[in-house]
Amino acid sequence: MKNFLPESRHPSRHLRPRPSTGNLGRTVLSNIYEAVTGRRPVPAAFIRRAVANGLPKDHLHEAIRRAKSVHQLPDYLLGMAAQKHEQGVYWNDLGLNARARDNYLESTFWALYAEVLSDDHARKHEIHQQYSSSYECAAPHFAAPAKLVQVGFVASTLQGYLRIPPTVQTSATGKLPCVIVLNGLCSPKEELHYVENALVARGFATLSVDYPGQVGTLPPSPFDVAEFGNSLCLFLSAHPEIDCSRISLYGTSLGARIALYLALTFPERFKAVVSISAPYDLTGDLNQMTPALAKELLLPVITARTSLLELAQQTPIEERLGKLTTPVLVAGGGKDLITLPEETRYIFEQIDSADKKLLLCPGANHNLYEMMPSIRYEIAQWLWQRA
Numbered sequence: 001m002k003n004f005l006p007e008s009r010h011p012s013r014h015l016r017p018r019p020s021t022g023n024l025g026r027t028v029l030s031n032i033y034e035a036v037t038g039r040r041p042v043p044a045a046f047i048r049r050a051v052a053n054g055l056p057k058d059h060l061h062e063a064i065r066r067a068k069s070v071h072q073l074p075d076y077l078l079g080m081a082a083q084k085h086e087q088g089v090y091w092n093d094l095g096l097n098a099r100a101r102d103n104y105l106e107s108t109f110w111a112l113y114a115e116v117l118s119d120d121h122a123r124k125h126e127i128h129q130q131y132s133s134s135y136e137c138a139a140p141h142f143a144a145p146a147k148l149v150q151v152g153f154v155a156s157t158l159q160g161y162l163r164i165p166p167t168v169q170t171s172a173t174g175k176l177p178c179v180i181v182l183n184g185l186c187s188p189k190e191e192l193h194y195v196e197n198a199l200v201a202r203g204f205a206t207l208s209v210d211y212p213g214q215v216g217t218l219p220p221s222p223f224d225v226a227e228f229g230n231s232l233c234l235f236l237s238a239h240p241e242i243d244c245s246r247i248s249l250y251g252t253s254l255g256a257r258i259a260l261y262l263a264l265t266f267p268e269r270f271k272a273v274v275s276i277s278a279p280y281d282l283t284g285d286l287n288q289m290t291p292a293l294a295k296e297l298l299l300p301v302i303t304a305r306t307s308l309l310e311l312a313q314q315t316p317i318e319e320r321l322g323k324l325t326t327p328v329l330v331a332g333g334g335k336d337l338i339t340l341p342e343e344t345r346y347i348f349e350q351i352d353s354a355d356k357k358l359l360l361c362p363g364a365n366h367n368l369y370e371m372m373p374s375i376r377y378e379i380a381q382w383l384w385q386r387a
Helices: 021-037 044-052 057-066 073-093 097-117 121-141 189-202 225-237 254-265 286-297 301-314 341-350 372-384
Strands: 146-153 156-163 176-182 205-209 242-252 270-276 328-333 356-361
Touching: 044 057, 044 097, 044 286, 057 073, 073 097, 073 121, 097 121, 097 189, 121 146, 121 189, 146 225, 156 189, 176 189, 176 225, 176 254, 189 205, 189 372, 205 225, 225 242, 225 254, 242 254, 242 372, 254 270, 254 301, 270 372, 286 301, 328 341, 328 372, 341 356, 356 372
Parallel strands: 176 205, 176 242, 242 270, 270 328, 328 356
Antiparallel strands: 146 156, 156 205
């Protein structure tokens, strides 16, 4: 196979760009704005992520405007979350399930993004409990209800949500295809709600599970990724409505790297893989990737660095992509500073599957948040054609 880059050039060590004049200009303007107003601007990456995954754009910008600083914004978001949760309780008491559901769901995302902005670990844990409760209240009232489940893993259990589409499109066996949805670093299962919606609308069951240790307080703990994949498939095999011969993987960011690793480890187990913004090399480019990851996800640099190192050890894909023959859709953003477009293209070129597709969006950043409201359904259709 012809490589996208010469063999002498490593795809990430040589191609990660220095900040451009535009980036430096924005940094200078941001520093001037903070010095003059005393207010640190809300990171654009945070706004993209929050809007793509559930918060009304106009309402979020109004919240940002009303908050006196980014440090006070979590309190404002939590106030919105509490208000929406109370409204959910009100409509639930009246038996108006749809209105209750919508308010509980919006409460979930106000609180979830308050947790993202918070830098207090103890408080993060409290906020996590808050939005988990709101989502659990909304879950039974979705068109495809979300069932809170416990997935056995090693000597513990992992919390997840299993969703079954309302219109059953079964195979000859009378069972459903399923997509395992893998979230990125410090991105909880509740944040995957709209990805699941696109998949269940197409006819898939979905399973979303938080990684070991990912409970809103700390980055994921070190864990055996292959055993994690085994646990997910074993869990699904206990559900008679799921066709375990038609399981696919959908991953974003570090979850996409895990998806690629599982497909390499179990080549006969998965029907197809979707990889969105998967980083290629987590160690060779660590010093330049860590600040980008920390900025995009609002994490302490040491947390981002530790997480990258630990996950790199558990998902060695760099020398193995040529052995991947499962159908794969590789997607990335042309403006992504964590997973460069060159790296996304390099991953695509290295994969040896006869059925592969590259989706490179020039105007998008990490995880294609700008494109997600529509691209989710295109991806769901691609998966369905291979289920």
